[in-house]
Amino acid sequence: MKPAPFEYHAPERPDEVVGLLSELGDEAKILAGGQSLIPMLNLRLATFEHLVDVTRVEGLAGVERRNGSLWIGSATTDAAVERSADVAEAVPLLAKATPFVGHFQIRSRGTVGGSLAHADPAAEYPAVALALDAEMEVLSPGGTRTVPAAEFFAGLWTTAIGEDELLVGTSFPVWTGRTGFAVEEFARRSGDFAIAGAAVGVELDAQDRLARCTIGLIGLGTTPGRARDAERQLTGTDLASISSDEVGRLAVADLSSVPSDLHGTADYRTKVGATMVARAWTAATEEAARA
């Protein structure tokens, strides 16, 4: 047996989860799909006195259309997202990001909420949530609050969720009109965390001008990233007036905390990031132009 001993809790309702978390404080950790947490427990890089399993909590799994958004419950598995016709139709960027999440054997257990709460800057779902201005529904002992994605990712593996709070679900805005979406990643091996990646969404008006665009950055900082300056400069311009390589350069122009490790220096990752943005931009704009 690898993990240190812990007490296992299997609450049935969201309020019971929050009650337990309040009671147990920082000795407790939420266990969702476990595809990031259990490796850390097995290697004893992390130990907790209590694990609160949320995978069977009522109302925590599912995909629903709510007020023009697509709500995805935290305990919804990546595999369920991959199979969902609603996700493919309403939030194509999320559907396109999913095959990049680990391997299919990981996606059968891994959850959307778990990935967002783990907040790995090289993970796909956090970057997609940020790019689409998703809203996180967080349950506290005092009630429910909504956190915009822009305020959710606070630092490396750190979010705005308090110790006694539970991420119940996430609402992803649904884009309509002439839209296109693409995710591109470069990884050393299929299924590895990306050296760098990009998640791009665009909407074109009838004259092929950019009505809106979003550029999410994967693995290019201590948090999931977004090229907001580039988006501002591009919005309203004629699609034909700018090359995808230029978009790539713009998107990585003012990055300041790109990680360096044995797989690549910050400089190298930045260059790869620009190429991934350029490729995703090309694919997304081609899709929108066809729409």
Place this chain on the structure above:
Amino acid sequence: MPEQTAERSDESRVVEGRTVDVEVTVNGRRRSDRVDARLTLADYLREVCDLTGTHLGCEHGVCGACTVLVDGEATRSCLMFAVQARDTEVTTIEGLAAGGELTDVQAAFRDCHGLQCGFCTPGFVISATAFLADHDQPDDDEIRHALAGNLCRCTGYQGILDAVRQAAGTAEPS
């Protein structure tokens, strides 16, 4: 660890704490065991159920040797606690060949030399079985992606690819 096979009533079943009761169907047989909450499904299958066909390589989700089916979905058994498998159906490599007759995937691994030392084989066979259940006529790219989550240090993968192609019925006639 003593094996406990008598069904417990719902009231007496311990589902929380350091030691918990697990009721689970393994290869078609319903079992009930009291186990440590920290016991992974992989160790449960090997140490408690004596099903040592599920192999453990890295124990942190990278190598894929421990892959089993949980309610039909390929899952890393080292990245799941036994208690989390309660009330599910788990199928290990031992549970595939009904009545001792090899499945198409198993027969294809034998035919195509898809194994050498055999350590990674249970994980590959389970992964390929789950993949082919969901994919009719997969192309080569899909097969390669499906196998990317399993590591083999002997074969160089070509025999394994051939085996999955054969089992999928998409192999080029030789």
